[in-house]
Amino acid sequence: MKDITVLLLDYPDKKTLQTAINALKKIKHRIKSVGIVHQPKVNVQTLKGFEESIWTTAIQGHDTGTVLNEALKRIQSTYVLFLKDREYLSPSLEPPTLHLKHGQSVMTHVRSVRNIRIREPFFVKTETLRENKFLTSSQLPFKEALLPYWLYATDEKLVFAREDTCVQTLNKSNSKDRFEKGRLLQKLEVTVPNQQPPTLSILIPCFNMDDYVGKAIASCFFQPTQPDQLFVIDDGSDDQSLIEIEKWRGISGMEVISKENEGKARSLNEALRHVKTDFVMELDADDWLDPNALSIIKHKIQQLPANTSLLYGNFRKWKQRDDGNILYKTIAKGRPVRTRKQLLAYHFPLGPRIYRTKDLQAAGGFPVVSFADGRLYEDVSILLELIIHTRFSYQNFTVYNIREHEKSITKQHQGKWHAFKEHLSDRPSLHR
Secondary structure, rough: OEEEEEEOOOOOOOOHHHHHHHHHHHHHHHHEEEEEEEOOOOOOOOOOOOOOOOOEEEEEHHHHHHHHHHOOOOOOEEEEEEOOOEEEEOOOOHHHHHOOOOOEEEEEEEEEEOEEEEEEEEEEEEHHHHHHHOOOOOOOHHHHHHHHHHHHHHOOHHHEOOOOOOEEEEEOOOOOHHHHHHHHHHHHHHHOOOOOOOEEEEEEEEEOOOHHHHHHHHHHHHHOOOEEEEEEEEOOOOOOOHHHHHOOOOOOOOOEEEEEOOHHHHHHHHOOOOOOOOOOEEEEOOOOOOOOOOHHHHHHHHOOOEEEEEEEEEEEEEOOOOOOOEEEEEEEEEOOOOOHHHEEEEEEOOOEEEEEEHHHHHOOOOOOOOHHHOOOOHHHHHHHHHHHHHHEEEEEEEEEEEEOOOOOOOHHHHHHHHHHHHHHHOOOOOOO
């Protein structure tokens, strides 16, 4: 019985596609069709094998998730089998094992990157795929997260986890970039005990970040530990940012604030008025969190002394590429800061910044200074106030991802940092 549609996702060239198609012969008796979901530049003509069953669709705007959701409306087979990139069916795969028992809807296999094992959907009921849609490119941190994130959002009771080898990879890459992405995806598998207080809010201020704000929001919810409150503040964007934000409205604990453009400090203060949690964290709209970030942060803030107003750590840096994906760069390690002078000499923005709410509110929120009408360096301004009477705690942990791209505020205003420090030079006690 022909009950399987094979989907070949995002293969780099005709050679790897042909290898994948050749390996399908062992399950030919069950294949209803073969769908090739490809980048526009990839040649998918004159492939040999399954000529009468092959259909193709190009990935527009680097958005594989949207293409898949549309394709699934047309698929008429009972099951879908996924292969991607350079994968092909393993010669050791026994065709009779492509079977799901009663109550099962998803069969997974394990993909390895060096010593990292990542579960991905392999053989899935078409009905389940239609009911649980794939995230779009505007919601995923990087394209390799498409299948693991779909699996994370699926009820584990429906999943049968295979441990044997289902697929092999042609010319497997173990680059540093692939390894770092694998480490992040592996964190989706982490289970944590129920978290105890203190409570934690996240503030996401957004101005004209429609390409990225959905990724930031998604990263807050793809967590075993959920934020107690999440505020997304659209600061008068004139792109599609608010539309992307509104897609998430209605999720428990999330509030959307839409206001006229007044700058980041005023946006954060607008949300701060509604915060009811013990701690509050900033997340820029073009950045995102690791899948276990909130579990780690909550564990650390439980241990903070009462006179500590701020917890911070390290950043993981990524370079935005023109093809829509990102490239891993480095870990920017933090260091302890005890004085205002040390703070102003810090070689990159201090963070991620997790504030004790009562200290932040006691300082009057984020200062709206006269420099640039309070639209820049609100983080430095509040830290300069807090460090006078409270302590900061640097801890060596990395859960926050920074995206380097041309639209970022940091990129656009790099040259203004020295002018800002000169603006502060006449403030009292600056060099304590």
